[in-house]
Amino acid sequence: MQQDKRYSTMTEHELRQEIGILQEQARKAEQMGMVSEFAVLERKVQMAKAYLMNPNEFKPGELYEIEGSPGQYFKIDYLNGVFAWGYRLKGDGHEEALPISLLKK
Numbered sequence: 001m002q003q004d005k006r007y008s009t010m011t012e013h014e015l016r017q018e019i020g021i022l023q024e025q026a027r028k029a030e031q032m033g034m035v036s037e038f039a040v041l042e043r044k045v046q047m048a049k050a051y052l053m054n055p056n057e058f059k060p061g062e063l064y065e066i067e068g069s070p071g072q073y074f075k076i077d078y079l080n081g082v083f084a085w086g087y088r089l090k091g092d093g094h095e096e097a098l099p100i101s102l103l104k105k
Contacts, residue, residue, distance in 0.1 A: 007051045008081075019048045050082035050099035058084055064103035074103060 007015065026041035058064070058079060066072045066088070077086040083097040 007048050010048075010051065012052060015048050015052055019045055022048065046099050046101045047082075049101035053082065053100050055079050055082055055100055058100050058103060060086075063089070064105060066098070067102045067104055074098060076103075 005014070007018070010018065022041050022045045026038050026045065029037040029041060058076060060076050060078050063073045063075050064084075066074050073089040074084065075086045075089060076084045077095070079085070079100075080097070082100050084100050084103060085095060085097045087093065087095060
């Protein structure tokens with residue numbers, strides 16, 4: 001059985017290949033009406049994309065719009081790897097972590 005590599009150990013080229021494969025699988029899952037499978041694959045795409053980004057471009061205390069959720073904003077408290085920890089504005093007040101690929105200025 002082949003063991004998959006962690007995104008953190010992949011090269012940029014490998015990550016881009018993985019993203020392409022996952023997007024194709026997600027497209028097929030969506031066409032077949034496999035909603036849960038589609039959601040899982042979309043999350044994997046976002047995780048892989050996060051490893052292509054520079055966490056230093058995201059600053060604690062700043063607000064970022066959440067990708068795919070217009071009008072929803074996220075305030076970063078701290079970063080841990082490619083995850084931004086903080087709170088959604090107008091959310092329930094619980095701390096959560098989002099991959100930095102879901103955040104945009």
